[in-house]
Amino acid sequence: MAKVDVKKMSVIALRRDKGKLVEILQKLGKAEIIDIRDKIPQEEWSKLFETHESARELNEIQGKLGEVQFALEFLAKYVPVKKSLFAEKEVLDEVAMEKLSRSEELWAAVKECRDLEARLNALRSEEMRLLSTVELLKPWEGLDIPVQEIKSTEKVALFTGSLPADAVDSVKAQLNEKVPESSLQVVSTDRELAYVMLVYRKSMEQQVSEILKDNSWSKIDLPPVEGTPAQAIEQAAKKQKEFEDIRRQIAEKAAGLSEQRPNLEVVYDYYNLVSSRASVARTAGNTRETFYMEGWVAKPDMERIEKAVLKRLPEAYITFSDPGEEDDVPVVLKNPALVEPFEMITDLYSPPGKGDFDPNKLVSIFYFIFFGMMISDAGYGIVLTLLGLWALKTLKPKGILKKLMGLITLGGISTVFWGAMFGGWFGDLFKARPLWMNPLDDPMSLLLVSFVLGIIQIFVGLGAAAYKNIKSGNVLDAVFDQGLWAVLLVGLIMFAFPQLGGVAKVISAVGAVGLVLTQGRSKKNIFGKLTSGILSLYDITGYLSDVLSYSRILALGLATGVIAMVINTMAKMLGGGIIGYVLMSVALIIGHVFNIAINALGAYVHSSRLQYVEFFGKFYEGGGRTFNPFMVKTKYTNLKSEEEF
Amino acid sequence: MEVLELKLALTQGQFLSVLGAALAVLLAGIGSAIGVGIAGQAAAGVVTEDPSKFGQTLLLQALPGTQGIYGLLTGFVIMQKIGLIGGNIADVSTTSGLLILAAALPIAFVGLFSAIAQGKAAASGMGVVAKRPEELAKGITYAAMVETYAVLALLASILMIFGINI
Numbered sequence: 001m002a003k004v005d006v007k008k009m010s011v012i013a014l015r016r017d018k019g020k021l022v023e024i025l026q027k028l029g030k031a032e033i034i035d036i037r038d039k040i041p042q043e044e045w046s047k048l049f050e051t052h053e054s055a056r057e058l059n060e061i062q063g064k065l066g067e068v069q070f071a072l073e074f075l076a077k078y079v080p081v082k083k084s085l086f087a088e089k090e091v092l093d094e095v096a097m098e099k100l101s102r103s104e105e106l107w108a109a110v111k112e113c114r115d116l117e118a119r120l121n122a123l124r125s126e127e128m129r130l131l132s133t134v135e136l137l138k139p140w141e142g143l144d145i146p147v148q149e150i151k152s153t154e155k156v157a158l159f160t161g162s163l164p165a166d167a168v169d170s171v172k173a174q175l176n177e178k179v180p181e182s183s184l185q186v187v188s189t190d191r192e193l194a195y196v197m198l199v200y201r202k203s204m205e206q207q208v209s210e211i212l213k214d215n216s217w218s219k220i221d222l223p224p225v226e227g228t229p230a231q232a233i234e235q236a237a238k239k240q241k242e243f244e245d246i247r248r249q250i251a252e253k254a255a256g257l258s259e260q261r262p263n264l265e266v267v268y269d270y271y272n273l274v275s276s277r278a279s280v281a282r283t284a285g286n287t288r289e290t291f292y293m294e295g296w297v298a299k300p301d302m303e304r305i306e307k308a309v310l311k312r313l314p315e316a317y318i319t320f321s322d323p324g325e326e327d328d329v330p331v332v333l334k335n336p337a338l339v340e341p342f343e344m345i346t347d348l349y350s351p352p353g354k355g356d357f358d359p360n361k362l363v364s365i366f367y368f369i370f371f372g373m374m375i376s377d378a379g380y381g382i383v384l385t386l387l388g389l390w391a392l393k394t395l396k397p398k399g400i401l402k403k404l405m406g407l408i409t410l411g412g413i414s415t416v417f418w419g420a421m422f423g424g425w426f427g428d429l430f431k432a433r434p435l436w437m438n439p440l441d442d443p444m445s446l447l448l449v450s451f452v453l454g455i456i457q458i459f460v461g462l463g464a465a466a467y468k469n470i471k472s473g474n475v476l477d478a479v480f481d482q483g484l485w486a487v488l489l490v491g492l493i494m495f496a497f498p499q500l501g502g503v504a505k506v507i508s509a510v511g512a513v514g515l516v517l518t519q520g521r522s523k524k525n526i527f528g529k530l531t532s533g534i535l536s537l538y539d540i541t542g543y544l545s546d547v548l549s550y551s552r553i554l555a556l557g558l559a560t561g562v563i564a565m566v567i568n569t570m571a572k573m574l575g576g577g578i579i580g581y582v583l584m585s586v587a588l589i590i591g592h593v594f595n596i597a598i599n600a601l602g603a604y605v606h607s608s609r610l611q612y613v614e615f616f617g618k619f620y621e622g623g624g625r626t627f628n629p630f631m632v633k634t635k636y637t638n639l640k641s642e643e644e645f
Numbered sequence: 646m647e648v649l650e651l652k653l654a655l656t657q658g659q660f661l662s663v664l665g666a667a668l669a670v671l672l673a674g675i676g677s678a679i680g681v682g683i684a685g686q687a688a689a690g691v692v693t694e695d696p697s698k699f700g701q702t703l704l705l706q707a708l709p710g711t712q713g714i715y716g717l718l719t720g721f722v723i724m725q726k727i728g729l730i731g732g733n734i735a736d737v738s739t740t741s742g743l744l745i746l747a748a749a750l751p752i753a754f755v756g757l758f759s760a761i762a763q764g765k766a767a768a769s770g771m772g773v774v775a776k777r778p779e780e781l782a783k784g785i786t787y788a789a790m791v792e793t794y795a796v797l798a799l800l801a802s803i804l805m806i807f808g809i810n811i
Contacts, residue, residue: 348780348782348783349782440807443803443804443807444804447800447804548797549793551796551797551800552793552796552797552800554800555796555797555799555800555803556796558800558803559714559715559718559799562718562721562722563714563717563718565721566717566718566721569730598707598710598711598714601704601707602711605708605785605786605789605792606789606792606796608782608786608789609786609789609790609793612786613790
C-alpha cells in the first residue's frame, strides 16, 4: 500500500572526491549507507580494494568531540543551562562552524575546564585525606601533648591505643599490681572503646604486653600532624574553609568560562557532523584512484540524489539496482500527512516485514476512533488538540516526537467529537446535552457499540490476512483460513438476532463444517486432518475474547467521565466566598490536568493494545527495519546549507 | 441486647453499601500502592545509572496506579447511588445493600491482585528502559496486558451497580 520501493545505490567516484560525496549525501539526508566492510569477506576485499582506511582521522575528530563534550558537561555542573526547551535554535552554515572550531579562545576555555577539573580532583583527594585525619584525631582531642612528642624514649615506652571501655578499670588494677611506675591515662571514651595513653618502663615490656593481650588492646598510631591533636583539628577546619574558598573561585571561573558555551555548542555540533561523515567515509572500498560505496534509497528519491551528485561530481558513476534476496532492506513508508502520526504506533510494535503491507491506513482509522472514545470528553479533547498544535508549531519537532504530537492533536480532535456525542465537557462542569447519549444512563448500548466496533476491526483484520494470502498467490488459504472463519463468525453473530435464528444455524454450520474439513489440510493422515480440524474450532474462544476485549473502550470512557465528576464534586465543596472560589479553581485545574494525563496515557496504551493484539494478531508479522538515512543531526543548532540540495 | 443491635446494624443496607464502596477503594488502592511501589523500586535503580530516564520510568511506574483509580471510581459510583455525596442517604434495603456489596467485589479483588502483578511486569519493563530505551512502548504494552483484567472487573462492577435498584 504505502510501502515505498527501496533501491540499492552504488557509487563509484574519484578518491579525492570522497569527502565531497559524503557531504552531499549527508546534506541530502535521503540515503542509508551500507557498510560493505561487513558484507565482503576479507580475502575478497583484498582482491578488490586496498586495505581498510586507518581510523586515525576519525579518532582525532572524536577525541576533539569528547573534549568539547567534556567542557559542556563541566560547565553545566556550575552554570545550569537556562535555555528553555522551546527556544529557537541558532541557524549557522558550516563555514562559520568550522571557523569557530579553530577559535583559540574556545580551546583555551576547554583546556581551562580540564585544568579546573584536575584542580577539583586534587582538592577532593586532599580533602578526603584531611577528613580522615580529623576522624582519627577526634578521640584524642583532649590530649594536651603535641603529636610528634608521643613516642617512646630510650627507657620509657609511650603508646596510644584503644581498650574496650568496660575493661579499663581491670587493666588499670592489673597494671598497678604488676607493673609499678606505669600510667594509663584515659583520653576519651565512646560507646565501645576507651582511648588511652599508656606509659611504662621498657624493662617491664613482658608484663605489660601480657596484660594488654588479654584485654583486646589495639595500638593506634596517630597521624603525623603539627601540634596537639586539638590544634591539628582546628588547623584542618581552617584548611576546610580555604578549600571552600578555592571551590568558590573555581565555580566563579567556570561561570566566566560559560561565556564560551554557545560557541562550544556550535563546535560540538560541528564535530558531530564531521565525525559522522568520517565514519561513513570509512565504509567505502578504496582503489588507488577511486572508491566504491553502497546505500539504500527510496525509489522516489533516486532522481534527486543522482542529479545532486552528478551536478557537483560529474566524474562520479552512480547506479540503482533492485535489492537482492539476502539483503537486509530497510522499510520506507509514505503515508498521507493525516496517517503519518499513526506510523508511530506500528513502528513501536515493529515496522512492516518483507511479507507485510503497510497497515497504517487501517490502524489510523481505528486508533483515531478508539482513542477519542476512551477519553470521550470534549473539554479534554480541546486541551489535547491545542497542546498538540502548540507543540507542533513552536517546537517544530522532528521524527518520532513530531508523530507523537500529531497523534495527540488528531486524538484530541477525535476526543472532542466523542465528548460532544456523549455530552462530556470537563465531566459535568459545563452541562451540555449529549448529541447522542450519556453513557452513564445507558452503558449497555455503548458496550454493544464497543463490541460492534471490535467485530468490524476483527473482520477487517481477517480481510487483510486474506488480501495478503491472495497477493502471495495462496488463494485457497484465503478461502479456507479467513473466508470460512468469516462465514462461521457471521453465522454466530446472527444468533444475536432472534428473527435470523434459522439462517444463523445454517451459516454457522457451513462455516464450522468447512473449518473442520480444511484446517487440518497440512496434516498427512486422515486422523491428523480431522483432529486438527476439530481442534481449530477451539479458536472460537479466541475470537470471543478478542471481541470482549473491546469492552475496554466503554470502561475507559466511563472512567474518564466519572473521575471528572469526582473532581468537580470535590472542587464544588470548596466553593463559597472569594477564597473558596480560588481554591475551587485550583482544585479543578489540578484535578482535570491529572485526569487528562492519566487518561490520555490510558487511551494511548489501550488503543495500542487493541491494534497490537486483537488486530495485528490476525495478519501482521512485522520484523522490518526502519530506514535510518545518513543525515545532518545537530543538537544545539540548525545547519544552514550554503546551497540547495 | 448489644449483640442484637450490632447484628441489626451489620445487616443494614446503608452499611453494606458503604462497606462495598470502602472495599473497592481499599483493596484496589492497596494493590496499586504495592504495584506502584514495586515498579518504583526498579525505576530508582534505572535512574541511578542514567538520571535522564526519569520521564520514561515514571510513565511505566504510573501504570499499576490505575487500579486504585478504578476502585475510587467504583466507590464513588456507589456513594452517588445511595446519595451519600448529596447528603441525603437513601433508605437502602438489606437485599440492595448486599447486592451493592457483591457488585463491588470484582474491582476490589481483581484490582488488588492485578495491580501487584502489573507492578511486577512494569518493574521488569524497567529493564527494557535501562537497556533499550527506544523500546519503551513494548515494556508499557506488557504491563498494560495485565491491566485488561482490572478494566474488565471495573466494567463488571459498574454495570452491576448501575443495574441495581434501590
